[in-house]
Amino acid sequence: MPRFAANLSLMYGEHAFLDRFEAAAADGFDAVEFLFPYEHAPEAIVQRLQAHGLTQALFNLPPGDFAQGERGLAALPGRESEFLASVEQALPYALATGCRRLHAMAGLVPPGADLAAMRAVYIANLRRAAALLQPHGITLLIEPINTRDMPGYFLNHQQPAHDVVAEVGAPNLGVQMDLYHCQVMEGDVSMRLRRHIAGVGHVQIAGVPDRHEPDCGELHHPPLFALLDELGYAGFVGCEYRPRAGTSEGLGWLRRWRARD
Numbered sequence: 001m002p003r004f005a006a007n008l009s010l011m012y013g014e015h016a017f018l019d020r021f022e023a024a025a026a027d028g029f030d031a032v033e034f035l036f037p038y039e040h041a042p043e044a045i046v047q048r049l050q051a052h053g054l055t056q057a058l059f060n061l062p063p064g065d066f067a068q069g070e071r072g073l074a075a076l077p078g079r080e081s082e083f084l085a086s087v088e089q090a091l092p093y094a095l096a097t098g099c100r101r102l103h104a105m106a107g108l109v110p111p112g113a114d115l116a117a118m119r120a121v122y123i124a125n126l127r128r129a130a131a132l133l134q135p136h137g138i139t140l141l142i143e144p145i146n147t148r149d150m151p152g153y154f155l156n157h158q159q160p161a162h163d164v165v166a167e168v169g170a171p172n173l174g175v176q177m178d179l180y181h182c183q184v185m186e187g188d189v190s191m192r193l194r195r196h197i198a199g200v201g202h203v204q205i206a207g208v209p210d211r212h213e214p215d216c217g218e219l220h221h222p223p224l225f226a227l228l229d230e231l232g233y234a235g236f237v238g239c240e241y242r243p244r245a246g247t248s249e250g251l252g253w254l255r256r257w258r259a260r261d
Contacts, residue, residue, distance in 0.1 A: 002225050002233070004254060005031035005057040007204075007240040011247045018048055025052035027248050028258075033058040033238045036066070038089065042096035049097060056097040057236040058141075058176075058202055061129075062086040063105045072105025074129075074142075075122035075154045077114075079107075087129045094138055101202050101235075103141045103176055104129060106154035118154060123167055130170035141201050143176035146184035149211070156185055158192050162199050174201025178240065183208045183219045190227055197231045206241035213241055215253035225257060 006012065006029040012020035018040065024032050032054050037045050049056055064070030064082070073083040083104075090102055106122060109115070130140045144161045145153045155161055161175045177200045182189050193200075205224075207217040214221040228237070243250045 001258070002203075002228050002237045003031060003235075004029060005033045005055075005236040005238045007033050007238050009035040010240055010242050013243075014246060018044060021048035021052050021054060023248070025054055027251055028254075029054070031055040031057040031236050033236070033240070035060050036062065037093050037097075038062060042093045045093065046096050055236075056099040058101040058103060058238060059090070059093065059099060060103045060105060061090045064107070070107065071150060071153060072107040074104045074125045075106040075118045076110075077117055077121045080121065080125060083125050084128060084132075087132055091133070091136070091138075094133075095136060100137060101139050101141055101176075102133065103143055103202075106142065108150075108152040109154055119164075122154070122164065126164070126168045126173060127170060130168065130173045134170070134172045137172075139172045139174055139201050140170070141174050141176040143178060144181055144185065145178070146181040148184055149181070156181075158182060158186065158196055162196055165199055175199050176202045176204065178204040178206075178238075179219065179221075179224060180204065180206035180208055180211060180240070189219065189224065193224070193227055193231065197233060200233070200235075202235055202238065203228065203233065204238040204240040206239075211242050212244045213250045213253055214239075221253070222257065 006024040008020040012023045015023050037059055063072045073079045073086060094102055133140055142161055144155050144157050147156055165173050179189050182192060205214045207214050208219040
């Protein structure tokens with residue numbers, strides 16, 4: 001049975017951020033993920049994790065100026081020193097929380113950008129970041145993101161992401177496969193899971209097309225959960241969706257899946 005992690009950036013918006021840990025644990029989650037922890041001290045995050053018996057599954061490196069529309073730095077020429085500084089900023093949080101997966105957002109393609117130059121910077125930055133994280137047992141992840149939710153994002157499809165991982169050649173670099181983004185951009189999700197599972201370091205889910213609970217829409221999740229088990233995926237499945245109404249009230253899909261065992 002997959003192990004599910006509540007995404008506290010999108011779920012439990014009924015609560016202040018630091019109170020979402022308790023709410024997730026009360027609903028039976030044993031792991032959490034979120035986008036960015038940097039508004040809070042590492043100790044504050046650790047206290048919530050320990051108090052509620054939760055594992056920190058994933059979070060993102062600082063993405064640049066998120067409020068001003070930046071969505072990552074890893075592929076942006078001229079921002080290399082900022083990207084490496086973002087790794088150094090994230091590392092104390094990862095070490096304190098025991099998190100072993102960090103997501104590096106690539107960034108948006110500037111108008112008129114040289115895509116080959118961006119890719120070269122991306123490769124070099126990921127190679128440096130992975131080398132910095134490897135002694136700590138931390139895996140760096142890259143994620144293809146769909147162009148409807150994030151127009152202009154540098155990385156959009158599964159195969160190019162795995163091609164980047166192969167070119168970087170770091171043992172602690174993998175792909176964060178969000179089945180929602182994959183369905184929006186490519187479809188054929190089951191076959192893509194079969195093809196790429198060896199290089200997948202984290203999985204995320206949401207209903208398609210509205211990014212609500214994974215119990216409606218065009219993507220039927222129970223067979224995909226069973227496929228993850230069949231393929232031997234041992235990581236967490238991040239629930240990165242926007243609840244239609246109350247978060248806890250919308251967890252019927254999870255209760256039904258757990259009741260199968």
